[in-house]
Amino acid sequence: MTIAHRETGSHTLARAPSSTARFEDLYRSCYQDLLGYALRRVDRPQDAADVVADTFLVAWRRIGEIPSIGLARGCSGWLAT
Structure with missing residues (x-):
């Protein structure tokens, strides 16, 4: 998973990527x-x-439930269940 960074003054804030x-x-x-x-x-x-x-329709509807670790490792076993 890629983390986007945004500069705010002297601090850098990390935010999670969007659902899309x-x-x-x-x-x-x-x-x-x-x-x-x-x-x-x-x-x-x-x-x-x-x-x-x-399968991808369900994944889109439930994208917030898919563990980030699964995304980082490639194809998630979550999708096959």
Whole structure:
């Protein structure tokens, strides 16, 4: 996870990335792995794509619940459950 820094006078404040940035990081790091996983378990590629889309929809809705450590390590096991 990347921490953004903002200068305020003589102090530097660290803030957590936005929900959008967290989701984008998660998507970039996990999409291919999740698609590969889904492709091995369904008969049609379209079904695998639907499964992955549904997974990321849930991830977006619950982005605040995804542990930051999972994001830092790449594809989170949280998504597979």
